[in-house]
Amino acid sequence: MMRSLRTRLLFGIICGMLLLLLTFSLIVYTVIHRALLNQYDASLASVAGILAASVEIDENKIELESDVQQMPEFLRTDRPTYYELWRSDGTVALRSPLLSADDLVHLEGSINALVFAMSQDKNSRPLRAVGMKFIPRSANTDDKEQPQLMQEQAITLVVAGDATGLQRQLGLLRWLLLGASGVTTALSVFIAAVVVRQGLNPLNSIAGEIAAIKEDDLTVRVGTTSVPSEIAPIKNRLNDLLSRLENAFTRERRFTCDVAHELRTPLTGIRSTIEVALRRARNTAEYQTVLSDCLTIIESMQTMVNNLLMIARLDACQVAFRRVQIHLAELVNSRWHPFSGKAVEHRIAFENRVPNDVTVNSDPENFSMVLSNLLDNAVEYTNDAGQIWVTARHTDDSIELTVANTGCQLTSGQVAQVFDCFWRSDSSRTGTGTHCGLGLPLVQRLVRALGGSAAAEVQPGGVFTIRLTLPASAPCNGQKNPEIKRP
Amino acid sequence: MRLLLIEDYRPLQQSLTKGLRETGFAVDTTRDGQEGLWYAMSNDYDVIILDLMLPGMDGLSLLKKLRAEGKQNHVLILTAKDTLEDRVAGLDLGADDYLVKPFSFEELLARVRALLRRSYREKNPEIKIQHLRIDLTTQRVWHGRDEIRLTPREYALLEYLAMRAGQTVSRTDIWEHVYEFKSTASSNVVDVYIGYLRKKIEQPGKPPLIYTVRGRGYMLGPKA
Numbered sequence: 001m002m003r004s005l006r007t008r009l010l011f012g013i014i015c016g017m018l019l020l021l022l023t024f025s026l027i028v029y030t031v032i033h034r035a036l037l038n039q040y041d042a043s044l045a046s047v048a049g050i051l052a053a054s055v056e057i058d059e060n061k062i063e064l065e066s067d068v069q070q071m072p073e074f075l076r077t078d079r080p081t082y083y084e085l086w087r088s089d090g091t092v093a094l095r096s097p098l099l100s101a102d103d104l105v106h107l108e109g110s111i112n113a114l115v116f117a118m119s120q121d122k123n124s125r126p127l128r129a130v131g132m133k134f135i136p137r138s139a140n141t142d143d144k145e146q147p148q149l150m151q152e153q154a155i156t157l158v159v160a161g162d163a164t165g166l167q168r169q170l171g172l173l174r175w176l177l178l179g180a181s182g183v184t185t186a187l188s189v190f191i192a193a194v195v196v197r198q199g200l201n202p203l204n205s206i207a208g209e210i211a212a213i214k215e216d217d218l219t220v221r222v223g224t225t226s227v228p229s230e231i232a233p234i235k236n237r238l239n240d241l242l243s244r245l246e247n248a249f250t251r252e253r254r255f256t257c258d259v260a261h262e263l264r265t266p267l268t269g270i271r272s273t274i275e276v277a278l279r280r281a282r283n284t285a286e287y288q289t290v291l292s293d294c295l296t297i298i299e300s301m302q303t304m305v306n307n308l309l310m311i312a313r314l315d316a317c318q319v320a321f322r323r324v325q326i327h328l329a330e331l332v333n334s335r336w337h338p339f340s341g342k343a344v345e346h347r348i349a350f351e352n353r354v355p356n357d358v359t360v361n362s363d364p365e366n367f368s369m370v371l372s373n374l375l376d377n378a379v380e381y382t383n384d385a386g387q388i389w390v391t392a393r394h395t396d397d398s399i400e401l402t403v404a405n406t407g408c409q410l411t412s413g414q415v416a417q418v419f420d421c422f423w424r425s426d427s428s429r430t431g432t433g434t435h436c437g438l439g440l441p442l443v444q445r446l447v448r449a450l451g452g453s454a455a456a457e458v459q460p461g462g463v464f465t466i467r468l469t470l471p472a473s474a475p476c477n478g479q480k481n482p483e484i485k486r487p
Numbered sequence: 488m489r490l491l492l493i494e495d496y497r498p499l500q501q502s503l504t505k506g507l508r509e510t511g512f513a514v515d516t517t518r519d520g521q522e523g524l525w526y527a528m529s530n531d532y533d534v535i536i537l538d539l540m541l542p543g544m545d546g547l548s549l550l551k552k553l554r555a556e557g558k559q560n561h562v563l564i565l566t567a568k569d570t571l572e573d574r575v576a577g578l579d580l581g582a583d584d585y586l587v588k589p590f591s592f593e594e595l596l597a598r599v600r601a602l603l604r605r606s607y608r609e610k611n612p613e614i615k616i617q618h619l620r621i622d623l624t625t626q627r628v629w630h631g632r633d634e635i636r637l638t639p640r641e642y643a644l645l646e647y648l649a650m651r652a653g654q655t656v657s658r659t660d661i662w663e664h665v666y667e668f669k670s671t672a673s674s675n676v677v678d679v680y681i682g683y684l685r686k687k688i689e690q691p692g693k694p695p696l697i698y699t700v701r702g703r704g705y706m707l708g709p710k711a
Contacts (some may be wrong), residue, residue: 268589269498275592276506297498304661 004205006196010394013192018185025177027231030174037128040166041116041268044081044130047073048114048159051083052256055136057153059085060095062136074098079162082127086156093155107131111154112279119160121400131162161333202231208239209410218246258422262304266297273297282416307438311367314445321363321450328401332390335371339379348382351389360470362450370446373439374403380466383407394472398452400467417466418456419444440466488647489513489530489664493523493546494538494565503536506592511626511639511646512599514666520544527553531663532560534596534602539566547580547628554581561586561602565590602623614649616708619688619696621649628688635687640665644680645688648697648707657704678679681705 022339054065062085073081074096078101084095084104102122107129115131133156146336209222221242223235277290313319332352343350360367378388386406410418417423422437443453443466452470459465490507495518515530517523520541527535527549532533535553539546550562561583566573569587579586583605586596600623604610614621620629626642627676628635637645643665648656665672666676681697689696698706 261567264588265496265499268567269496269502271589272499272506272592272595273502275503276509279506279509279592293498293501 006200009196009199010189010192013196014185014189017188017192018181021106021181021184025181028031029170029173029177033170036166036169040128040161040163041114041130043127044116044159044161045114047071047081047161048083048130048132051159052132052134052157055085055134055155056159057136057138057155062087062155064094073161078335079165081159081161083155083157086158088152088154088156104160105129105131106156107158108133108156111135118163121160126163128166129158131156131158133157150289150390180294204228206235206238208229213242218242218249223362240393240415244404247323250378255421262422263301266301269297270294305373306440307442311442311445314442314449317449319366319449321366323361324364325364325403326360326364326367328360328392329360331368331371335368336375338372339375343388347385348379348380349385349387351387354392354401358394358399360401360473362380366446366450370443370450370468371403373443376402377466378405378464381405383406383462394467397472399470399472401470402465404463406461406463408458408462410458410464412458415456415458419454488533489515489667490514491521491523491526491530491532491535491560493526493536493541493549494518495541496538503592503595504671506596507599509639510596511643513643513665513668518542518547520546523551524552527558527560528556531671533606533664534561534563534599536563536565536599539564539568539573547576550577550580550582563595563598563602563607565595570690599623603650609650613659614652616649616652616696617656617694621645630688632688637684637687641684641687644684645707648705652707653709655700655703655706660704 023144050071051064051068052218054068056063056065063366074083075098077098080098082096082099082104084099085093086106086108087093095103104127105117107115107117108131111133113132117129117131119127119129121127133154135153136155141211188266206222206227209220213220213222221239223231223239226236273290273293277287282290310319329352332354336350340350342348375388375390382388388403388405391402391404420437420441421441440456447454447468447470450470452468455467455469457467488511490512492500492503492507494503497518500516500518504514504516513534515526518527518541520543522543523537523541524544526532537546537550541549544552546564550564553560553562562581563586564577564582565586565588566577567588570607574585586595586598600612604612604623605698609623612623614623615663618631623646624630626646628637628642628645641654644661647661647664661677662691673702685695685697696708698708700706
């Protein structure tokens with residue numbers, strides 16, 4: 001398995017190139033080889049034809065016309081041409097003088113057919129031979145007797161020419177093709193290396209840009225200069241990932257800052273309360289006041305830490321839920337009880353308009369927490385002598401629960417932020433002490449984890465409504481197993 | 488010395504007010520930015536202690552308005568925000584000092600005292616007038632080797648006069664710098680306290696320390 005893209009590309013290009021070159025060379029070689037051989041064979045065949053035509057048989061004696069015997073091809077010693085004739089019984093009838101006692105290869109085909117073959121002479125010189133079997137002319141007989149001669153008097157003629165030149169030409173051609181292939185391959189290795197390197201340059205530059213990204217500055221984006229279209233998708237995905245990372249980091253940092261800030265203010269409260277108390281000797285009542293003040297602060301810090309922990313667990317899906325049928329109207333009444341005193345104090349009227357037949361299949365503890373947070377929030381922000389009411393109704397396959405209160409001064413833009421952690425309508429973040437801006441974010445996360453959704457809206461007249469949509473029955477996976485541990 | 492504390496977190500506001508009052512400062516306090524601005528505009532506070540995140544109007548806007556109106560009060564910012572940008576923003580808008588929560592009450596006091604000395608161009612934390620020695624840090628007063636016991640209100644009055652020693656200080660100035668906004672106004676309460684103070688710091692047979700400037704106010708004798 002090749003890891004490097006460059007090696008893979010180079011290997012592919014060079015192998016392909018080599019294969020193409022070899023195939024091409026082989027074709028060229030075959031074509032030229034055949035053409036040269038055909039040409040040579042044609043000339044041998046014509047010599048054989050002349051020889052055959054000049055063979056005469058006379059009383060079982062086979063003769064060649066003397067002027068044919070004197071043809072220069074048969075006499076010269078360089079590039080000689082040999083011939084040999086056999087009778088049908090296999091005895092040698094005639095052979096060219098240059099052969100002395102040697103035999104040529106005995107090529108025998110059917111009558112008048114040409115048979116070609118390569119062979120060697122006694123000096124290991126390559127020879128190209130053509131053999132033909134024919135019925136020679138009879139010197140002194142009539143044409144009528146010809147058929148009788150056929151079988152017994154058929155003669156095999158083999159003509160062989162020096163093939164050294166042919167072999168040399170073919171050898172040269174082989175070397176030429178091999179050399180050309182070699183040089184082309186070497187050049188293509190070089191060119192491919194350069195082209196591949198050039199082609200991979202954008203990858204290298206993107207890799208360099210990625211390497212230069214520091215974890216403390218995720219605002220940078222890669223491939224700001226033009227990149228090839230093949231790399232653009234990677235670049236875009238990478239930049240998307242960077243954006244998401246940047247957002248997550250920013251959110252995380254802001255959240256951490258917010259948490260630190262939210263804890264610092266009450267800590268300062270405790271510290272200065274104690275420090276001021278310790279500056280001089282005081283009576284028991286004064287110390288009791290200081291201790292109870294500190295306890296109140298610690299309680300609100302504890303609530304905040306619990307809420308934060310719950311939010312973190314919900315975000316990490318680490319909260320186990322069970323499902324039981326909850327009578328909604330009863331639960332609203334019981335959850336309202338702790339706030340009724342404060343409501344009376346502020347002359348706030350509370351109305352539970354939940355119909356008696358509405359039940360919710362949900363986790364009792366966590367759903368109670370949702371209701372408590374909503375009612376707490378409502379009591380906190382309702383105007384004096386204002387109103388709070390809770391309604392519920394069945395829709396197609398869900399239950400819609402609303403908690404509404406008067407006295408809301410939020411704009412619709414601000415309402416969109418009520419589910420953000422630590423968000424408060426006022427620039428003051430510590431104003432009420434007990435309300436640290438985690439109640440509604442916790443509600444939203446809890447409701448989501450319980451399979452529903454939460455929405456906030458403000459209506460003309462300052463009516464603030466939180467609308468929860470909850471599944472009417474348990475989700476399919478929850479019916480069999482009452483303990484749902486989300487993964 | 489009269490301070491304005493603008494802090495919306497009730498436990499902190501209560502403890503700081505208590506601590507500062509027990510130290511002898513006259514403290515006006517509010518939890519609302521708008522109200523704080525109104526307080527600051529209508530009185531001449533020696534130091535304003537300002538939280539940044541406030542309902543009504545945030546601390547930085549308040550500071551901006553205050554400076555835009557030409558108020559030169561020393562402002563000490565209290566905040567939980569501690570990034571460099573936050574500090575720079577606060578100081579650039581005209582704050583004199585910056586204290587990040589959680590802080591120690593002693594540090595707050597020390598910084599307030601430093602600002603007060605700057606207000607009255609007094610770098611030495613000990614003021615001497617003839618035989619009288621006032622330690623501004625420990626808030627103790629000596630006559631020669633004898634320590635003089637003063638109530639917080641008497642000390643505050645003496646400290647204010649000492650800060651402006653050699654100058655004639657009007658009754659209104661004293662009223663504005665030593666008494667709180669919500670104190671019940673009484674035309675002769677200043678004269679009564681000057682009387683108490685004279686009895687404690689002046690010794691029979693020696694030249695007076697506090698002079699009455701007829702029709703204008705009082706003057707603590709020139710510094711030694």
